[in-house]
Amino acid sequence: AGLMHDSSQPTSDALLGGLLAPDIRRKSCLSRYQSISYRKSSLHKPSPYLVSKLREYEKLHKRCGPYTKSYKKSIKELVSGQIDSSSNCRYVVWLANCGLGNRILSMTSAFLYALLTDRVLLINEESDMSNMFCEPFPDASWILPEDFPFMNQLYSFGRDYAQSFGNMLENRIINTSTELLPSCLYLYLSHDYDHHDKLFFCDQEQAILRNIPWLIMKANIYFLPSLFLMSSFEEELSKLFPDKEMVFHHLGRYLFHPSNQVWKLITSYYKKYLAKAEERIGIQIRIFDNKTSPVEHVMDQILTCTDKEKLLPRVDMGKSIVAPSGKGKSKAVLITSLVPYYYEKMMNMYSKHPTLNGEVVAVYQPSHEEEQQSENNVHNQKAWAEINLLSMMDVLVTSAWSTFGYVAQGLGGKKPWILYKIENKTIPDPVCGRAKSLEPCFHAPPVYDCKAKREVDTATIIPYLRHCEDIYWGIKLF
Ligand code: GDP
Incomplete structure (x- = not known):
């Protein structure tokens, strides 16, 4: 263990074949650079396309992440309830539910969804999750700020929440021809979700979501495999993951570094x-x-x-x-x-x-x-x-x-x-x-x-x- 000294540059192996961005301070997250001395290095390299997509994502996250000008603008849009085309950042906010394994798998699914839809992933970190993970993206945070306007409402969001996408579809409050879309929608993607919640996995319904800047997602399942069935993501996914068996392996090693x-x-x-x-x-x-x-x-x-x-x-x-x-x-x-x-x-x-x-x-x-x-x-x-x-x-x-x-x-x-x-x-x-x-x-x-x-x-x-x-x-x- 401890192959590298603190002053040396991380090797390409330590950065998992380019999967990890090189510019994160070593001392802030030792596991990022040291894991490779404990875990076998992967025989499966990430595709160059995935690597470049992640670098692009990191730029987006830095531009739109918490406390930035764009974030503040988007928060105004959220509070007003109306879509204001001047703000050009869009978000997925992930809410916890269940045990750690379920959380990690659903966060990974939410991240892939964010990658595919050019959104920024923010995590609602309750106190039970603090000090678990390093920040995964350079010069930016993925933690939802505590002053997020609807913080108190997040706790009450469950399957029966009237403003969930599924319930709004079921009650015909929203459909593919709705003109005045809200600035925020709730997605319920947990084990006991129902038929209308699952319409999330239909290309047609995704078209509605595309223009909504804030998606708040309560998820505890590894829903990522079903994204591979959607024609809107098909081409991108085949470029990102030529080897389908390695999706979690790469994204998990990219996102989850122990504190x-x-x-x-x-x-x-x-x-x-x-x-x-x-x-x-x-x-x-x-x-x-x-x-x-x-x-x-x-x-x-x-x-x-x-x-x-x-x-x-x-x-x-x-x-x-x-x-x-x-x-x-x-x-x-x-x-x-x-x-x-x-x-x-x-x-x-x-x-x-x-x-x-x-x-x-x-x-x-x-x-x-x-x-x-x-x-x-x-x-x-x-x-x-x-x-x-x-x-x-x-x-x-x-x-x-x-x-x-x-x-x-x-x-x-x-x-x-x-x-x-x-x-x-x-x-x-x-x-x-x-x-x-x-x-x-x-x-x-x-x-x-x-x-x-x-x-x-x-x-x-x-x-x-x-x-x-x-x-x-x-x-x-x-
Ligand atoms: P799953 O329920 O097996 O799918 O896994 P989850 O991680 O979602 O939920 C189970 C939770 O129970 C874990 O997150 C831990 O909190 C606890 N747990 C279960 N097995 C173990 C174990 O072997 N060691 C420890 N420390 N905790 C465990």
Whole structure:
């Protein structure tokens, strides 16, 4: 670790093949330059077109971002409610909802939407999100200023909000021929959105949005794959992402750099426990229902998977370790879970009994928070540290359905072995399988053909959009 000294220029590798802008002060965000010493560098370079698009975006963000002249003008437009063509900046404001994995995936989707529509992305950072990420864009902030005029209203914005785009379409308050458009619209793009909210994914409805300067988006889903089905974005997306499987990998590595505070947690843990091992295996365990997936079943599933896929050695339960052996390959297992059960079982197994092949296995778990507490900043910092640690592992085993795991796999560039979901206490057969694409799964895709105006399986329209390995109704890019 620590390949570079503070005075040296970042190498092109450290800037991820041009993905990162070179002109951000190193000390303000150490992880930006140091990640490359921990995470494997990507075999997949971003396209030159994506790189130039990002540089262009950064200029736009600098011109229109908070506290600029253009921003102040646009705020006036927002407050007046009327579109004033003299201000030439347009925005997407993203509002949080749900856990960290969901937040990161929906922010990435909102960013790609902003790139495609020449808008500036602003994040409403509530206190639970503070000190998590570095500012991603040079000389500008992506945090929505606290004096944003409708700050108080943002909290009440939900599915039933009368001024949401979906409800306005449904109640025919707005349509493609509306002449006097408002200066602001609310988009509800969360897991429980309805048919009219999903018309966001239709080219025709996008034409309405094009002229509205302020879009306020409440999102908690990875809706980005569905943008690939829209003809208005088709050409641009094919230039930006010749390799469809790498969208989150590039955009995630571009946007999400741990703050110095979180980076310290990550690097000190890594150096203390993981650095010395010859191979590092991350096992991410996320159980959505303890009743249908009892811990014993999950433990069985994990061990069957790591054995079958030859990720970890078996132990001889009949023998005890007398003296520490140091002959075989050393492996470190990083377990992440809300509970300590799996760590304790596995740690006991490998510390008490010798392995059959002589490998030496050490097991670690950074935290066990017991319950999800997404409104708690320290809890979120731990979760973010663990996602990053997972992304630094050589091999990944993840839990089906979990966006926490998707973010780790995408940032790390590692296709995981997915532990398929246990239903009704039945361990699936096969217990796990290798992901075929690095992309996260979109759990709640629209199933509507905008032109034909009828239901369609959106995983059957273009070859690189198919159903996910872990959720059959979800879709992902391949
Ligand atoms: P998902 O629910 O698995 O899709 O992932 P999310 O990240 O959206 O929400 C789960 C939240 O629960 C995380 O953000 C954490 O706050 C917490 N959590 C779940 N698993 C872990 C874990 O292994 N470690 C830590 N520290 N937190 C976890």
